[in-house]
Amino acid sequence: MNFLAIVGRVFLAFVLQVGRFAMFTGRAVSHIVRPPFYPRLIARQMVEIGYYSLPVVGLTTLFSGMVLALQSHTGFARFSAEGAVATVVVISLTRELGPVLAGLMVAGRIGAAMAAEIGTMRVTEQIDALSTLSTNPFKYLVAPRLIAGITMLPLLVLVGDIIGVFGGYLIGTTKLDFNPATYIARTVEFLETIDVVSGLVKAAVFGFVIALMGCYHGYHSRGGAQGVGAATTNAVVSASILILILNYVITELFFAQ
Amino acid sequence: MTPNPAESVPKIRLRGVRKRFGSNVVLDGIDLDVATGESLVVIGGSGSGKSVLLKCILGLLRPDSGSIEIDGEETVGLSGRARDRVNAHIGMLFQGAALFDSLPVWENVAFGLIQGRRAGRAEARARALACLKQVGLRPSVAELYPAELSGGMQKRVGLARAIAAQPDIVFFDEPTTGLDPIMADVINDLIVATTRDLGATALSITHDMASATKIGDRIAMLYKGRLIWVGGAQEVFDSGNAHVDQFVRGRAEGPITDEADAG
Ligand SMILES: Nc1ncnc2c1ncn2[C@@H]1O[C@H](COP(=O)(O)OP(=O)(O)OP(=O)(O)O)[C@@H](O)[C@H]1O
Ligand SMILES: [Mg+2]
Numbered sequence: 001m002n003f004l005a006i007v008g009r010v011f012l013a014f015v016l017q018v019g020r021f022a023m024f025t026g027r028a029v030s031h032i033v034r035p036p037f038y039p040r041l042i043a044r045q046m047v048e049i050g051y052y053s054l055p056v057v058g059l060t061t062l063f064s065g066m067v068l069a070l071q072s073h074t075g076f077a078r079f080s081a082e083g084a085v086a087t088v089v090v091i092s093l094t095r096e097l098g099p100v101l102a103g104l105m106v107a108g109r110i111g112a113a114m115a116a117e118i119g120t121m122r123v124t125e126q127i128d129a130l131s132t133l134s135t136n137p138f139k140y141l142v143a144p145r146l147i148a149g150i151t152m153l154p155l156l157v158l159v160g161d162i163i164g165v166f167g168g169y170l171i172g173t174t175k176l177d178f179n180p181a182t183y184i185a186r187t188v189e190f191l192e193t194i195d196v197v198s199g200l201v202k203a204a205v206f207g208f209v210i211a212l213m214g215c216y217h218g219y220h221s222r223g224g225a226q227g228v229g230a231a232t233t234n235a236v237v238s239a240s241i242l243i244l245i246l247n248y249v250i251t252e253l254f255f256a257q
Numbered sequence: 258m259t260p261n262p263a264e265s266v267p268k269i270r271l272r273g274v275r276k277r278f279g280s281n282v283v284l285d286g287i288d289l290d291v292a293t294g295e296s297l298v299v300i301g302g303s304g305s306g307k308s309v310l311l312k313c314i315l316g317l318l319r320p321d322s323g324s325i326e327i328d329g330e331e332t333v334g335l336s337g338r339a340r341d342r343v344n345a346h347i348g349m350l351f352q353g354a355a356l357f358d359s360l361p362v363w364e365n366v367a368f369g370l371i372q373g374r375r376a377g378r379a380e381a382r383a384r385a386l387a388c389l390k391q392v393g394l395r396p397s398v399a400e401l402y403p404a405e406l407s408g409g410m411q412k413r414v415g416l417a418r419a420i421a422a423q424p425d426i427v428f429f430d431e432p433t434t435g436l437d438p439i440m441a442d443v444i445n446d447l448i449v450a451t452t453r454d455l456g457a458t459a460l461s462i463t464h465d466m467a468s469a470t471k472i473g474d475r476i477a478m479l480y481k482g483r484l485i486w487v488g489g490a491q492e493v494f495d496s497g498n499a500h501v502d503q504f505v506r507g508r509a510e511g512p513i514t515d516e517a518d519a520g
Binding site: 117120121124125126128129130131132133134135136140 | 312315316317337340341344345347348349351352353355356357358359368369372373418422
């Protein structure tokens with residue numbers, strides 16, 4: 001009896017949490033599409049997410065492209081398929097590594113910052129103050145971040161893809177004795193639009209997830225500095241896990257059969 | 258509790274307002290009328306639910322039951338535009354000032370004008386500077402960020418923000434807590450002056466008796482989720498109520514015990 005009560009309570013708490021999250025998401029999305037908009041705030045978030053994440057994402061994808069070239073070269077040599085290096089690099093990057101790595105890096109950078117900022121605003125009653133000044137916190141805080149996340153992540157990933165391919169090219173032409181022209185030809189030869197497009201769709205979804213998690217955990221943080229700290233951790237962890245799960249789901253949707 | 262006969266519709270009218278968090282009953286049936294232009298002060302111990310009461314009226318918390326009318330309009334359950342329309346008439350000074358730390362002082366003060374009323378930035382800025390002057394701050398403060406201000410200056414900026422949109426109701430949540438006695442008195446004077454200039458109805462919260470008697474026309478005491486006493490500001494020192502007596506004289510012995518205060 002006691003055991004059942006505990007199970008029931010845990011289950012109810014879980015359902016409550018899921019319901020709260022679903023409502024938050026619904027409200028947030030509805031405010032993305034309805035005016036008024038805050039162009040200044042959207043622009044500020046875009047710079048924060050897009051511009052200031054460039055070094056991190058660029059470095060990550062650069063070295064990933066380099067290591068991909070090196071690994072696939074030594075691995076594929078076992079069955080004399082070294083020629084596929086350029087193709088492997090570009091397809092892995094555009095389909096998988098670009099969006100996932102950029103997503104994870106931005107989750108750490110931006111998701112944490114959003115949760116900390118909004119969480120601090122919550123515990124210092126700044127969010128309450130917004131409401132009393134006839135400003136909807138969803139419109140003012142959440143919507144600009146979501147919009148910036150959805151639009152900037154694909155751009156970041158596009159740039160990251162290019163830098164990553166360049167990394168592969170560097171290794172391919174300097175260490176692996178590829179002819180530069182051949183390497184570039186191989187890179188574009190088997191690349192299809194869907195490789196790039198699926199990666200950009202992933203990026204948009206990840207951008208949404210990162211901003212949503214940052215805002216959600218910040219918005220619902222409780223109890224001072226400790227609560228904000230917990231919100232920050234939760235935002236990064238939940239966004240990272242969701243990115244990996246959704247990555248599989250989207251891949252399945254695009255490429256299964 | 259004693260509706261002003263001259264005023265048929267009180268500015269703020271609460272009936273049977275209840276609010277609990279889990280098993281913690283914070284408000285247990287609050288009835289309160291505040292007449293237009295009146296200044297009412299709610300006193301009560303720490304954690305007695307004073308801030309929760311204000312947040313219920315502002316719609317930041319939803320009471321479990323009861324009715325809250327502003328200008329005769331029921332506000333419990335309002336949201337979105339309807340709530341914004343009601344809140345546009347209300348200014349609030351938060352307990353911790355709650356200034357937006359990403360914005361300079363003048364944008365804080367002008368926030369309600371720019372966002373709520375869609376005023377132009379230049380016009381809003383001029384109005385913000387006027388409000389800052391009204392609360393005794395130099396124009397150079399306008400460009401600073403809230404983190405660069407002392408606690409007393411933050412309270413002043415919070416006050417300026419509360420009155421910037423010329424509300425007809427102003428809430429003050431512990432305006433003098435954490436200030437030295439002189440600064441506290443300065444803030445009290447500012448509150449009296451600004452609400453008088455606006456002709457606003459004021460609802461303040463404090464546990465500072467000097468502040469309560471200075472800014473209040475009437476005083477109500479919140480204890481264990483109920484308003485146990487309401488009377489004129491001058492009567493508070495001979496209320497004949499043991500709880501009020503203990504509170505206003507700040508004695509440790511009396512009917513209010515530590516445990517009851519926390520609960
Ligand atoms: N969001 C909340 N969730 C849960 N409990 C809350 C919440 N807000 C307030 N409480 C509880 O309500 C009670 C009253 O809190 P409130 O902030 O109104 O006190 P107060 O009278 O303003 O005290 P103080 O003078 O110290 O500011 C406290 O016991 C507090 O724990
Ligand atoms: Mg309080």
